[in-house]
Amino acid sequence: MTIHREGRTLLFVLLIMLFGFNWAVAHFFPEAIALQNISIGISIGFYLLILQFFRIPVFEVKKNMNQVLAPADGKVVVIEETDEPEYLKSRRKQISIFMSPVNVHVNRMPVSGVISYFKYHPGKYLVAWHPKSSTENERTTIATKMDNGTEILFRQIAGALARRIKWYVKEGQKLEQGNEFGFIKFGSRVDIFLPLNAKVKVTIGEVTRGGKTVIAEF
Numbered sequence: 001m002t003i004h005r006e007g008r009t010l011l012f013v014l015l016i017m018l019f020g021f022n023w024a025v026a027h028f029f030p031e032a033i034a035l036q037n038i039s040i041g042i043s044i045g046f047y048l049l050i051l052q053f054f055r056i057p058v059f060e061v062k063k064n065m066n067q068v069l070a071p072a073d074g075k076v077v078v079i080e081e082t083d084e085p086e087y088l089k090s091r092r093k094q095i096s097i098f099m100s101p102v103n104v105h106v107n108r109m110p111v112s113g114v115i116s117y118f119k120y121h122p123g124k125y126l127v128a129w130h131p132k133s134s135t136e137n138e139r140t141t142i143a144t145k146m147d148n149g150t151e152i153l154f155r156q157i158a159g160a161l162a163r164r165i166k167w168y169v170k171e172g173q174k175l176e177q178g179n180e181f182g183f184i185k186f187g188s189r190v191d192i193f194l195p196l197n198a199k200v201k202v203t204i205g206e207v208t209r210g211g212k213t214v215i216a217e218f
Contacts, residue, residue: 002055002056002058003051003054003055003056004054004055004056004105004106004183006054006166006183006185007050007051007053007054008054010050010054011047011050011051011054014047014050015047018043018046018047021039021043022036022039022040022043025039052102053101053105053185054105055104056104056106057104059211059212061108061176061177061178061211061212063112063176063177063178064177064214065111065112065146065147065148065177066217066218067214067216067217067218068110068111068152068192068194068198068214068215068216068217068218069108069109069110069111069177069178069210069211069212069213069214069215070097070108070110070202070208070209070210070211070212070213070214070215071097071107071108071109071110071154071181071190071192071210072097072099072103072104072105072106072107072108072184072190072208072210073099073103073104073105073106073208073209073210074097074098074099074100074103074189074190074207074208075097075098075100075205075206075207075208076095076096076097076098076202076203076204076205076206076207076208076215077096077097077098077189077204077205078094078095078096078191078204079093079094079095079096079200079202079203079204080093080094081093081094081196082094082193084153084193086119086141086153087117087119087141087143087153088143088151088153088193091196092153092193092194092195092196093193093194093195093196093198093200093216094191094192094193094194095191095192095194095200095202095215095216096189096190096191096192097189097190097191097192097208098188098189099184099188099189099190104210105183105184105185106180106182106183106210107156107180107181107182107183107184107190107210108178108179108180108181108210108211109144109175109176109177109178109179109180109181110144110152110154110177110192110215111144111146111152111177112146112147112175112176112177113144113145113146113147113152113174113175114144114145114172114173114174114175115142115143115144115169115170115171115172115173115174115175116143116144116145116151116171117141117142117143117153117171118140118141118142118143118167118169118170118171119140119141120139120140120165120167121138121139121140121141122138137157137158137159138157138158138165139155139156139157139158139165140155140156140165140167140182141153141154141155142154142155142156142167142169142181142182144175150195150218152192152193152194153192153193154190154191154192154193155190155191155192156182156184156188156190157188157189157190157191158184158188159188159189164184164185165182165183165184165185165188166182166183166184166185167181167182168180168181168182169181169182177211178211192215194216195218197218198216198217198218199216199217199218200215200216201214201215201216201217202215202216
């Protein structure tokens with residue numbers, strides 16, 4: 001397991017701040033041993049909590065052109081047929097994965113292909129499960145065209161806590177299944193829009209692992 005580049009500077013600064021805070025506690029309250037121990041304990045717990053936000057599990061992605069892998073760690077909260085009006089402009093199967101603050105925050109390519117569409121949308125910060133979060137919140141829209149011509153669209157959606165969406169793709173770029181395409185700090189939601197002939201392999205409430213869990217098959 002490694003630490004994501006999005007968190008390295010933050011973690012270094014936080015370490016210095018917590019060290020300074022605990023030094024101050026020890027300096028100004030040298031006799032208060034219990035207070036010092038409590039301060040150190042809380043600081044270690046808080047640092048480990050932030051540290052786990054930026055962890056990246058290391059594993060080998062089992063690529064399969066007939067399968068769609070989960071783009072994120074989290075829990076399936078939506079499975080439905082809907083219209084995708086922004087780019088695909090067609091009826092699709094939507095699967096939404098909610099990322100809690102304790103999940104891995106890396107977003108991975110669900111399929112291999114070329115980025116055929118990308119757009120960043122500034123917006124609100126409604127809670128991720130709000131019905132209007134997918135159309136009104138800050139978000140990105142990314143479409144990928146597979147080698148067989150099938151297009152898959154997915155969105156990173158910010159939430160009330162997750163207000164930093166990062167993406168590492170551009171139109172025309174070719175990526176492999178499981179490659180990192182983005183990162184959402186402190187959780188939120190990823191929607192994926194599949195062709196109607198895709199067979200969904202997950203259920204509502206199921207826990208997914210980005211780059212591992214098969215969420216659909218063609």
